Amino acid sequence: MVIKRFTKKPAARKSAVSKTKGKKDAEAEVEETKKSNRPADEVVTYSEQEYELKEVPAQGNKILIGLPWLTRFERARITGARALQLSLGAPPLIKPDGANTSIALAMLEVEKKALPISIRRVLPNGMYQDIPIDWMK
Numbered sequence: 001m002v003i004k005r006f007t008k009k010p011a012a013r014k015s016a017v018s019k020t021k022g023k024k025d026a027e028a029e030v031e032e033t034k035k036s037n038r039p040a041d042e043v044v045t046y047s048e049q050e051y052e053l054k055e056v057p058a059q060g061n062k063i064l065i066g067l068p069w070l071t072r073f074e075r076a077r078i079t080g081a082r083a084l085q086l087s088l089g090a091p092p093l094i095k096p097d098g099a100n101t102s103i104a105l106a107m108l109e110v111e112k113k114a115l116p117i118s119i120r121r122v123l124p125n126g127m128y129q130d131i132p133i134d135w136m137k
Contacts, residue, residue, distance in 0.1 A: 051124075051125055051126030052126055053122070053126050053127075053128055054126055054127050054128070055127075055128060055129065055130070056127050056128065056129040058129070061135050063129070063131055063135055063136075064129055065121040065122075065123060065127070065128070065129040065131075066121045066131075068135075068136065068137050069136050069137045070110075070119070070133075070136050074119055075110060078106075078110055078115065078117060078119075078133075079103065079106045079107055079110055080106075082106035082109060082110070082115060083102040083103045083105075083106040084102075086102035086105055086106060087102040092105055092109070093109055093114040093115065094108060094109055094112055094114050096108070110133070113133050113134050113136070115133055116132075116133075117132075117133050118130045118131060118132045118133070119131045119133070119136075
């Protein structure tokens with residue numbers, strides 16, 4: 001069980017002793033930061049479980065996790081990353097037909113599925129699938 005509290009941590013002191021802290025000193029510091037002045041009913045406690053990532057085996061070109069198209073968040077992330085690459089001098093993968101900015105060119109590359117990029121979609125239980133862009137509709 002992990003307890004998350006929204007309080008300020010004490011300021012860290014820089015000294016020769018802090019460089020040679022032992023394991024017990026580090027644990028004591030963690031316990032000190034867990035202390036709070038708030039009443040117990042105001043403290044939010046979350047139970048978090050840690051999962052190992054496990055890949056979902058692909059069955060042909062089927063998308064098993066999520067929708068068969070890019071979400072707006074995935075599209076924005078890919079477009080932004082590719083626009084940054086283009087602005088730093090990466091060669092374009094398609095002919096720039098009327099695209100005069102790196103963002104416009106990146107959007108064209110995403111639309112034409114010219115990028116060799118895969119999307120990793122992760123479920124809360126740790127299962128994931130890597131999906132190439134060419135599989136998307």
